[in-house]
Amino acid sequence: MQIICVSRGTYGGGRDLAERLATKLGYPCLAREDLTMAATKAGIPVGKLEMTVVRRRPFNEALAAERDRLIAFITAAILDKALQGGVVYHGRTGHLVLPNLEHILRIRAIMDTDARTELAMARMRIDRDKARRYIEDVDEDRRRWVRLLYNVDWEDPSLYDMVINFDRVSVDNAAAALVAVAQLPEFQRTPAAQRQIEDLMLAAKCRLAIGDDPRTRHIDVKVHADRAKVTVTYPPRHHAAAEVISEVMARVPGVEESTYTMAATNILWIQEKYDAQSPVLSQMVEVAQKWNAAVQLMRLVAAPEQEGLASLPEEDEARPSRALMTTEDNAGILDDEADDEVGDDGGTGDTLDRLIQEGCAGGITTVRGGSKELLRGMDRTAAVSLVVVGDVFLAKGESVRKRETRELTAHLGESLRIPVIGQDELKEHYLFGxxxxxxxxxxxxxxxxxxxxxxxxxxxxxxxxxxxxxxxxxxxxxxxxxxxxxxxxxxxxxxxxxxxxxxxx
Incomplete structure (x- = not known):
């Protein structure tokens, strides 16, 4: 039961690869074009969003709300098929609408420009110059779309698990190889991954419900779900719509508890273990209240496979690390390491309750890994004004932990282009004592x-x-x-x- 996302360019072979792969696996194949057509029929102005990107115009609040509706629509469509067994999706960067899902197989399909030009000439019956110009224009529009929506480079290979070059391999052979790759333990669904899918699905349904109601359609809200507990963040100028949003949410099946936070922006707090009684939380609340911001909790849990042999003592080097174990070593089953999170939430529950009491709760996200996984798990459509990095990498020695925390802070600052500070700097920079x-x-x-x-x-x-x-x-x-x-x-x-x-x- 996999989710496979194929990122493709126009006339780049990605569509054929996705369709062959879906046939071999027995999964349904979803194309971005089909989903955008269905979204248009549902009342989402996809064409207007596309033209705004092409003309390099910023999204106003109404268009930002429609953008979020489109993302929620695509998310719900992909996850609906995934919950039925598995799905192969092909489009621009489908995996970016599913942040923090670790078991997704992310494929990038590429082909030489000359070969793509030949295909465009044959199918569109145009000359070489027009075909090449068409491909370049479409690719540039897609780069802008991905950059504007997710603030990443569409062609960055680090966003993908595999890059398939059709100059070197045929579509049939690539599909056959990917069938084997899809069976690897890393891409199998675990109970923790199932819960993440259900949370994303619930958040998407809630966002669509808010967007479908004429009274709340124009409001740019952010929705997060965690174990059937939903957090909705909305701008201060729409404070009168809070009751209407609550009414809409009451009609969404699966919502057990809902919280509504009025906020103009967000503060992202990254930590491995939270303490609802810590003075740092009080400082975060004070800053959030000054800025009229919501505090988003992002729990960063180090993945064991990243530790490798280099960090082990010499006497332990004879024991195989998890990163080097094959499917034969563990009977072909990948342990569900995230199960521990169900019993130990790292203090996120109590901390969120405290933020709810203070009126500045912004949701919870748990990420396993390092800076790349952290960036992958972030909601790039949410306005974030400040990132605070707290105590992370707690299992490592003090010197290593400090070094990796500095590297994480620097990497986030370079990638997000917003202030990123350590929690010990919060009082110095943003509070007055x-x-x-x-x-x-x-x-x-x-x-x-x-x-x-x-x-x-x-x-x-x-x-x-x-x-x-x-x-x-x-x-x-x-x-x-x-x-x-x-x-x-x-x-x-x-x-x-x-x-x-x-x-x-």
Whole structure:
């Protein structure tokens, strides 16, 4: 029971590969074009969304809501087939609408541009230049679409488990090889993966229900589900619609508990173990309330297979690591490592309850792995203004843990292009305590002293700046080169803390 997603370009062989693979596995084959046509019939303006991307225009709130409806529609369609046994989907990047599902087989199908041009010429009956230009334009539109929706590069090979080059292998042989790959333990559904699918399916159904109701269709909401508990986040300007959203959610089957949070943006808090009584949580709540933001919990659990032999002591090297075990070593069954999470949620439940009480809950996500898996599991359509990295990689030594945490923070900052800080920096950067009062006072005092000195010695300073002589002019220039940046630093520090005091982060 697999979910296989084939990412393809136009006339790139991906459609044929998906159809052959689905036939061999006995699974239904879903094409993006079929789903977008069905979405259009359901009232989602797919064509308008596509033209907005092509014309490089930003999504307004109404279009952002329609974009989320489309993603929820595709998610529900894929998962509906997956829950019936298995599915092969082919389109742009279908696996990106299913974040944090570890057992998906992600395939990228590529073909030489000349070969694709020949196919376009034969099927569309156009000359070579028009065919090549058509392929380039369609590929560029798809790059923009993926970049705008998910903030990733469509052609990045790290997004895929395998890249199939049809210049080197035929479609039939590639499909036969993928049948064998699909049977590997890494791509089998576990009970934990089944629960993730059910959570994603429930969240998609809730989002579609909100979008189908004329009273809430225009609202750009974010929906998260965790074990039948649903969290809905909506903008402050739509506070009057909270009761309507609650009414709509009550009609969705499978929702056992629902929470509604009014937030203008989101703060992502990454941690391995949460503590509902920790002072960090109080700081997160204070920042969230200042920004009118929701706090999203993302629990990062290190995957055992990533640890490898290098981290084992010498006497343990004789024992095979899980990453090197074959299906014969474990009787062909992949252990459901995520089962532990059912009994131990890492404190996410109590922490979420505390956030609900404070009115800034934004949902829970659990990711197994490192930075790549973390980025893959993030909802790229949600507006996130700050990422806070807490205590992660707890099973490793202190020096290794600190190094990998720094690397994770740097990688997230480069990939997301938003502020990413450690939780120990939260108070320093975004809260105003005794230390900040002291620093502001020092900076203000230094600023006042510099102003007084300058205004009380204007004649002396003027004489010093205009005095003749090459050596003196060099000295004056050097003094200015030191004084101006120094004054800018002092004045900038004072204004920074003044603005923070006035809640202008």
């Amino acid at each position: 005794a230390g900040q009062w002291l620093k502001m006072a020092v900076f203000l005092a230094m600023t006042v002293v510099l102003f007084v000195l300058v205004f009380m010695n204007q004649e002396t300073i003027s004489w010093f700046l205009v005095k003749e002589g090459t050596q003196h002019r060099i000295l004056a220039a050097a003094v200015l080169a030191i004084f101006v940046p120094g004054f800018a630093y002092v004045w900038g520090g004072a204004t920074q803390y003044l603005l923070r005091l006035a809640k202008f982060e």
